[in-house]
Amino acid sequence: MKLMKPFGKQFNLTTGVIDGADNHWTRYLKEMRGMYQDREVLNEIMNSDNPLIYEVYEVSVPEEAGQLIQCTSIIYPGKIGKEYYMTKGHYHKKKSCAEVYLCFSGQGYVLLQTEDGECETVEMKKEAFVYVPPYWAHRTINVGKEPLVFTGVYPAEAGHNYGSIEKVGFAKIIVEEQGKPVIKRNPNFKVK
Ligand code: PAN
Numbered sequence: 169m170k171l172m173k174p175f176g177k178q179f180n181l182t183t184g185v186i187d188g189a190d191n192h193w194t195r196y197l198k199e200m201r202g203m204y205q206d207r208e209v210l211n212e213i214m215n216s217d218n219p220l221i222y223e224v225y226e227v228s229v230p231e232e233a234g235q236l237i238q239c240t241s242i243i244y245p246g247k248i249g250k251e252y253y254m255t256k257g258h259y260h261k262k263k264s265c266a267e268v269y270l271c272f273s274g275q276g277y278v279l280l281q282t283e284d285g286e287c288e289t290v291e292m293k294k295e296a297f298v299y300v301p302p303y304w305a306h307r308t309i310n311v312g313k314e315p316l317v318f319t320g321v322y323p324a325e326a327g328h329n330y331g332s333i334e335k336v337g338f339a340k341i342i343v344e345e346q347g348k349p350v351i352k353r354n355p356n357f358k359v360k
């Protein structure tokens with residue numbers, strides 16, 4: 169059997185950039201416009217701008233059982249109306265795959281949801297370690313004034329399923345009220 173060679177990468181704890189990352193992707197508002205609640209503000213912003221919401225750097229390995237993918241995510245500070253910038257959110261295609269997040273800087277939450285609509289939030293801040301158990305959809309939200317930077321490690325066979333959670337949405341949203349993040353019920357959540 170031909171074994172894979174060990175390797176190391178450098179990454180910047182403040183910017184989240186991985187030197188020599190194999191993959192890098194960006195998510196602009198246009199690609200996730202259906203996910204924010206304030207349609208009026210959204211359309212107003214989209215008329216003149218298409219802001220960068222987040223980006224991801226990834227070290228790729230063969231997508232097979234036993235391998236682990238490591239990546240960093242950088243969510244920029246900002247809001248669409250009262251709702252903070254966030255990731256699209258997904259289930260793992262292979263739902264039994266868990267993931268761990270380690271936060272380097274910024275302030276935020278991971279919002280997690282099961283297929284039964286059970287919803288949980290876990291705080292993200294410098295040095296927070298968050299466990300995303302198997303079968304939970306997960307989205308990360310930046311509620312601070314700086315970029316929210318974290319690394320994630322997950323099985324290479326996990327894959328991403330964006331469609332299922334996009335169809336129903338998350339049961340909770342995180343909005344700014346009187347200068348503070350507040351976790352609220354999503355008025356557009358479609359109960360099964
Ligand atoms: C993370 C996410 C990353 C971007 O690496 O992929 O934060 O979020 P979306 O994938 O929801 O756009 C992860 O959970 N990977 O499995």
Ligand code: ZN
Pocket residue numbers: 258259260267306322
């Ligand atoms: Zn994931």
